[in-house]
Amino acid sequence: MDGFNAAVDALSSAVFFKVPLLGTEIELIVLYLAVPMLFFTIWLGFPNVRAVGRAVRILQTQPDADQAKGDVSQWGALTTALAGTIGLGNIAGVAVALTMGGPGAIFWMFVIGWFAMTVKMAEVTLGLKYRIFDQRGHVHGGPMYVLRAIGAARGWPRLGLVLGGLYAFFALFGAIPMVQVNQSFAQVKVVTGLSNGWAYGVLLAAAVALVTLGGAAWLGEVAKRLTPLKVAVYLAGVTAVLIIHATAIPAALAQIWHGAWTGSAATGGAVGAFVSGMRRAVFASEAGVGSAVMAHSLARVRHPVSEGLVALLEPLLGTMIVCSVGGLALVVAGTWTSGLEGVAITSAAFAQVSPWFPWLLAVVVVLFAYSTLVAWGFYGLQAWGYLFGHGPKAQWSYKILYILALPPAAAIDLGRVVDIVDSSFFLMAIPNVIALYLCAGELRRDVRAYLRPSNDASATTEPGIKKKAPRHARPFS
Numbered sequence: 001m002d003g004f005n006a007a008v009d010a011l012s013s014a015v016f017f018k019v020p021l022l023g024t025e026i027e028l029i030v031l032y033l034a035v036p037m038l039f040f041t042i043w044l045g046f047p048n049v050r051a052v053g054r055a056v057r058i059l060q061t062q063p064d065a066d067q068a069k070g071d072v073s074q075w076g077a078l079t080t081a082l083a084g085t086i087g088l089g090n091i092a093g094v095a096v097a098l099t100m101g102g103p104g105a106i107f108w109m110f111v112i113g114w115f116a117m118t119v120k121m122a123e124v125t126l127g128l129k130y131r132i133f134d135q136r137g138h139v140h141g142g143p144m145y146v147l148r149a150i151g152a153a154r155g156w157p158r159l160g161l162v163l164g165g166l167y168a169f170f171a172l173f174g175a176i177p178m179v180q181v182n183q184s185f186a187q188v189k190v191v192t193g194l195s196n197g198w199a200y201g202v203l204l205a206a207a208v209a210l211v212t213l214g215g216a217a218w219l220g221e222v223a224k225r226l227t228p229l230k231v232a233v234y235l236a237g238v239t240a241v242l243i244i245h246a247t248a249i250p251a252a253l254a255q256i257w258h259g260a261w262t263g264s265a266a267t268g269g270a271v272g273a274f275v276s277g278m279r280r281a282v283f284a285s286e287a288g289v290g291s292a293v294m295a296h297s298l299a300r301v302r303h304p305v306s307e308g309l310v311a312l313l314e315p316l317l318g319t320m321i322v323c324s325v326g327g328l329a330l331v332v333a334g335t336w337t338s339g340l341e342g343v344a345i346t347s348a349a350f351a352q353v354s355p356w357f358p359w360l361l362a363v364v365v366v367l368f369a370y371s372t373l374v375a376w377g378f379y380g381l382q383a384w385g386y387l388f389g390h391g392p393k394a395q396w397s398y399k400i401l402y403i404l405a406l407p408p409a410a411a412i413d414l415g416r417v418v419d420i421v422d423s424s425f426f427l428m429a430i431p432n433v434i435a436l437y438l439c440a441g442e443l444r445r446d447v448r449a450y451l452r453p454s455n456d457a458s459a460t461t462e463p464g465i466k467k468k469a470p471r472h473a474r475p476f477s
Helices: 002-015 028-043 052-059 074-085 092-101 104-129 143-153 157-174 178-192 197-212 216-244 246-262 269-285 304-311 313-333 343-351 357-388 392-405 407-411 414-438 440-451
Strands: 018-021 024-027
Touching: 002 414, 018 028, 024 028, 028 104, 028 414, 028 440, 052 074, 052 304, 052 313, 074 304, 074 313, 074 357, 092 104, 092 178, 092 313, 092 343, 104 143, 104 246, 104 269, 104 304, 104 313, 104 414, 104 440, 143 157, 143 357, 143 414, 157 357, 157 414, 178 197, 178 343, 178 357, 178 407, 178 414, 197 357, 197 392, 197 407, 216 246, 216 313, 216 343, 216 357, 246 313, 269 313, 304 313, 304 440, 313 343, 343 357, 357 392, 392 407, 414 440
Parallel strands: none
Antiparallel strands: 018 024
């Protein structure tokens, strides 16, 4: 373990290399991701404001299986992506952000989530544009395919292959959701007294194997059922915490606002609050990381921008709503200053409602962990297939390796787990953001053409898809 910890520390130090800024030090990789969020929001004309309603209407007018190519519906692709995005990063991650950056980190998570909507839209649009279909008609997509395609188109085939390979390699490590295993075990341990992390990890891995070995069809079915359920149950618990502390909400909101600008975060005041919020927002939304592209690539769509707009809803739901409301609940409960860490902070807040509420949280975190592990198993399979092929032997070898990699995460220290996951995520972002910049021009042209009112007179029907919405719907502008 000493050698393992030393390797993790060295990796984290290299990835999160710090530069001086405004009197403190900030990770260079954090700035690397913050800049495209701001740039593409302006470059694409603020779709995170203009196109949210359009995104919702797209889900009401999805093409049927005989109308477009793809393996799942757009709703199925969204819920699959949300299964991977809305996980324990939205519960334990918020608690980590509070302990690292203070209440101000919650404000910055909300703001960054808003800008992240545009980056998520951009990367998914590219993913749908450059996805491929194999001889069996199954679709494969992700940033690695985008990088390979644009490299070839621009006369840099080797560079495209290298960048795509790097992304796939980093994704293999990022696709092992260690936080999900670690923090779900932490909460199960609180309510049951189970102390054997390896035993829990083996049981969870076995449950994941039931779906992972079943393929994309099973994945879509599990995601469609678990994602709404887990979010509803968690928000119900958070709402109960807010109700019993209703009188403290105004003061908590003021604390979050002032902490964002004058925070006393250990990592450097207001800038420290921003850094903490940024790191956790990236983990919660996965915007810029490109992972959700692999889920959205399965969707049946007529136009790539259509699915990009659907993906726009992910950070809105996962980061701006779930994380913000959960963070507010922890601030009003005051448990973030109790000396606890991770999901234990949320558990203590739930316990203020009723002694059995930590059991409710245990159910929630297991659901969150399970659905995320299933989704990320699929993501890792896509990366593995890019590197080693999509044949039956390659697929089965990855699935077995993925399942075997899950149990150890329950026995590793939370700090090390966070460093491993954060490092993998930000390394994935490096080639993915390069692809976004290389395609900035075509992205703007595609988005403008798709959102042009003449492209869709009713604003309720995707191009070439039979109209299903009321005739009186107003045109998008």
